[in-house]
Amino acid sequence: MLDFFQPNRPVRPDLQPLSAAAVSATGVDVSPMMPVVSPAKLQEFSLDEATRVVQEFKDQPGALINALHKLQHTFGYVDEAALPMLAKLFNVSRAEVHGVTSFYHDFRRSKPGRYTIRVCQAEACQAMGSEELSAAIKQLLGCDFHETTADGVFTLEKVYCLGNCACSPNIMVDKQTYGRVSLASFKALTQQLAQKAAGSK
């Protein structure tokens, strides 16, 4: 289980970035068919704004998870300062809100990078080499799962199944799934994403 209240750890010194030669040595054609998505537009957290965006869920039965999704969509994470406000809104204890927030893998406690990359770890992707791909991706980005790259562009997460099991291995960047990913195509994609992120600061 992802430790919800563990803020981002520093970048791992033991994961040295891969050399360009090592990546091109994989010998896989880089597919040009990878859409370069734009980074999500996130707002800086403020309790006033948080309170405002979740009002629509006030009278919906059992909509706490909807509200948490809304906060994460707006700010990129669920700030701890929002939890008492949610408890009041839904008339539940703060412990319950904390319990719900920490139960679900989706909800983050700290701000993610410009893009969140999720790499599938489930069986079908394993059958197509996702384990080796994951190890190489960690090296390439210089960070482990649940961590963010030093430049703040990518947050790396793992996921169990993206439902695209006939085109493994799969990754997801924000809301876009990519199938049949190789290390070379991953590198090409992340280079373009990093450029896009730099251009939209």
Add this chain to the structure above:
Amino acid sequence: MTTRLYIPRETTASSLGAELLVDAISTEAKYRNLPIEIVRNGSRGACFLEPLIEVETFTGRVGYGPVQLEDIPDLFDANFLSGGQHRLALGSVDDLPWFKQQERLTFARCGLIAATSVDEYRKLGGFAGLRAALSLSAADVVKTVLDSGLRGRGGAAFPTGIKWKTVLDAEADQKYIVCNADEGDSGTFADRMIMEGDPLSLIEGMIIAGIAVGATKGYIYLRSEYPLTQQILDEAIANAAAAGYLGSNVAGSGKTFELEIRMGAGAYICGEETSLLESLEGKRGQIRFKPPLPALKGLFGKPTIVNNVITLATVPVIFEKGAKHYASFGRGRSLGTLPFQLGGNVKAGGLIEKAFGLTLRQLIEQFGGGTASGKPLRAVQVGGPLGAYFPEALLDTPLDYEDFAKAGGMLGHGGVVVFDTSVNLAKMARFSMEFCSVESCGKCTPCRIGSVRGMETIDRIVAAKDEQERDRQHLVLKDLCETMESASLCAMGGLTPMPVMSAVKHFKGDFQ
């Protein structure tokens, strides 16, 4: 004359660049001054042909695939808008053996129509099932489902009609229909494909369920890993409401049925029905004790039908064509068809809907064309992360709920994941335990603690210095698995031993 082109708006096609093709083809057509209309259908299920483009020509619909960006100018030069010959030309997609050998009932429309269009849905038999159901009494609607032999397609295979009857007979001021669309089982994607390719069939199925048992509100609990599915479902629900199929006067019957999508948040356990209900109530997705059954005390304590996407999406065709027709497919107690999902290390993966009874070998060899790597097949996992690993020797097992149980496995949701000789089953067994430890809801001890102990024990087996020590640890693992199997509260802890013990049984050599 405007030419109609079909380019899927669907996760698999999109993951391989379909959206880029839409832009490139529109631009190229404009440049060449050729009028086209791009229809966004779902996938036809042949993932190995995606992105698959189809063109409506005078002689019928013809396919081209898999199409890459660099093929576009070439395709135009080959006059593909009139069905011209090209390296990627497939002819009529329906006539490809991969499709011809299928028996599509639930997926009959998937990929053929603009996914969210009520008009196109109706043209191919959509809402005929609802019309038939509206002319029956509630008891007869339930009886029709019972007679069809339909069993829960989520994995548990409980007879759907019996569940519906329990809810029908329950007295309450409010009842609910809940669709379990938390397709968390790895190796499965049928729910996603039907929701993206023919979402109105799910909506129609839920309306019929609501009318049958007197429920006026339905929820679709959709996993958050499917954002495109959410968009498409949202559109389909809006279109169905605008056409008068949802709201306070369903299809002019005076009956009420409302539908709402709720997103999950990345917890595998929320695919378990009671855990899903907790999550829908805005709580931690921890499972509930049974009894009481959700059919009697479900969502917000009210009688609730919880059915899987495929179960509900199959209901319309049962009413459109009759229970007898549906039950004429399959065999024994496994009646009808199952959309099998073939994935992993396989050449031609995708969605294959077939009547129960074909063998695992037929599915993998005739449809899948063997492994993607070209290496020999070594193991197959059927039924998701809690399903058994089968060796080559068991490939002739018929795909049927009872036969699979007899062979020590389970059919589950019909996901089939193929592994070649590079797989190590001790590693996969350890992964099963690890997955259980990460995704356990934590309510019961055998699952929460047992999975962690299981990981450690498998590590010890693999690291054992001599046979004696290894045998001792195998005994511990067996004992632990028996405890998890019999003492866990739900299928997560109860079934994790299945992949583990099947790996030990069939691939013991890997554990050293």
